[in-house]
Amino acid sequence: MKPRVLWIEDSARLELRNLAAPVYSSGRFDFNLAEDVTSAVNLLKVTSFDAILVDVRLPPGADPRWKRLYQQAGADKVSAQLGIKLLNWLINRDRNVHPDEPPNGFDKSHLGIFTVESREDIQEELDALGITVFFQKTTSLPDAILIKIFDTLMDQKPM
């Protein structure tokens, strides 16, 4: 059975071909892509994943609650940090973030962050969430970076 993985990333529109195509072509993963928080939550509601990679700057999608959080932050992805809020809801089951019961289909140790922010910028949030797998998006990343990250995530020992 192929490992089921999820990449939550809105700028996939620019990086789709470079980063996602090698994952599809490899045939190694049951690869899923969510371009906003609502789509990601929809996927998490119906299945479980062996690895989940999250961007920090995410758009809310159509769910009114996520939309409100986004608008409260000035409708700005950088300040809203919906990726962090999503993780906080999933891991810490913080109902202040979203009143719904968070889905369970993931192992905390198999969650990672892949973002343009540096580790120092969000170290506090990473510590609070207990996330250790962090990759920064920089220029000239290898095309197979996603495969490498998913392999790293799946190698993590379950908590």
Added chain:
Amino acid sequence: MPAEIDVPLDAIVTLLVFLIGVPTLVFQSMPPDVRHIFLGRRRLLGYLLVLIFVPVSSALVISTVGIYAEISVAHDAREWAVRWAAVLGVMIAVILVVAIYFPLRYSRRQGVLHLLEREALRRMRSRGRLPEESVEDIIDLGKNAESPQEKGSVLQSIHTLVTETCKHPSYSGDGLETLILRLHEVVIVDSKPVNLENFRMVAEIFQEIAIARKEIQHVADLQRTVKATGSMGRAALARFESGLEVDNIVMSFIQTLGLITYIKPLDVINKHHFYVMTDVSEALFEIGSLAAEKQRDFIAVAALDKMITMLSQTPRTEDLPSYIVDELGADVMGLMAHIWTGGDSQKEFILQRLPDVRASIGMPDAKIFRKARTHYLGKSQFETANRLAQMEKELKPKPRRKT
């Protein structure tokens, strides 16, 4: 001799005429489709008439009070000025409220949309079903919307309606037919601009329907959703010949189809899940084959990858009808044939993925191809059948020439 009665009738009549005129002007300046909705809905028209009647009545009452005071209360010139300044001031305030409120609320599509959404939600909560009339009107509003932002508002309303309907205890998995079948009209209109976000919202609406409550009894809406998602993916591919966002738009629909394959609770609904699986596979084939034809290789590869995953992960249980695996296998082989005939690099890619497919189907190549060709011949999809024949021929080892 009684004091001379001096009522500023000119001012009062002018203000009253203006008060009646504002809603009339707003009504006339409404977009034709919005006006049509108002005229066709007695309830909305009645609401509009009340909103005209209330301010006009208020203005009449205020004027009457002023006139009564003028007749019955002794006054001097100063009191006269104060009284009529107060009366006319209140009337002007009412007019200002009406003049600002009416155009903002009713001359824009959003105002009517809000009314329709509220009405549809109210009726859905009491009957457990979305009123078809409201759904049709909302979709018409979206269809005629002039900008992607306006379409976005309509899609947001539809998303809310779908979410609330799917949460309702009376929702049985069947009842969103009109909405599912007509949703594409909001985004696929040749003369109106749309953006990526609009398509993504459509995909999210389909996802909401797909992940509806677990205890649903019917899969009718889910099946319609699968078909509509496939059609939307194909329509997006056909409409947008080029551009960075096309791949993302189509990927939203591929992802939605992928999500549907994960829905486990349907397994228990009289095995209808299997039927949905073949529908999903067919929809992915349709998107993937068109993408291969248009040389959108990334889309074709993504669709194929999803299909191979489905094929390999379908549990081979005793009660699984054999035609399910045959159909899934035929769809995978069909798409592979479309990619195969694209060129040498495509062939190389297919050769890499073929062992997984062979292992999943578990038959000799000749039988796999024969079944797949029979499948497509039976559906009059001769082009795919021909491509399969070509692929089979090219895959056969060439006989060595005797030296």
